[in-house]
Amino acid sequence: MNQLIENWSLIVALIVLLIVLSGAIFMFFKQPSSTQLRKVKAWLLLAVTQAEKELGSGTGKLKLRFVYDLFITKFTWIARIISFEMFTDLVEDALDEMREMLKNNPAVFNLVDPDGDV
Missing domain, CATH: 1.10.10 (Arc Repressor Mutant, subunit A)
Known part of the structure; x- marks a missing residue:
């Protein structure tokens, strides 16, 4: 649990990066x-x-x-x-x-x- 608390900003950054990449891939395939x-x-x-x-x-x-x-x-x-x-x-x-x-x-x-x- 301490690991999650100490690295929360890294986890949030990774989630945001995955969302942005997924959106870009989706937009490309949607074309x-x-x-x-x-x-x-x-x-x-x-x-x-x-x-x-x-x-x-x-x-x-x-x-x-x-x-x-x-x-x-x-x-x-x-x-x-x-x-x-x-x-x-x-x-x-x-x-x-x-x-x-x-x-x-x-x-x-x-x-x-x-x-x-x-």
Whole structure:
């Protein structure tokens, strides 16, 4: 009983944290699946751009693994639902979008490859 009394603030903080996390998860799942997918695709665009910046061109499988590792860390529950093939298709879509951005936006190109090697 003394343990509860001495650590009441920690217990209350944990309960509040669990309530906030549960609410965030509930709100995300409550969204339509197209909205969830749009958020994942937007995140994948950021991830493939980061992988391109860090690993450069000609490292396709390594970049795919890099993005997949980030993905399973960020979206653990989705990683359990979709297959690796479906994930690869989503990454290909994000890569196509990134390539278009690199062609049409010099600022993005300089962000990804400041030396102009791509």
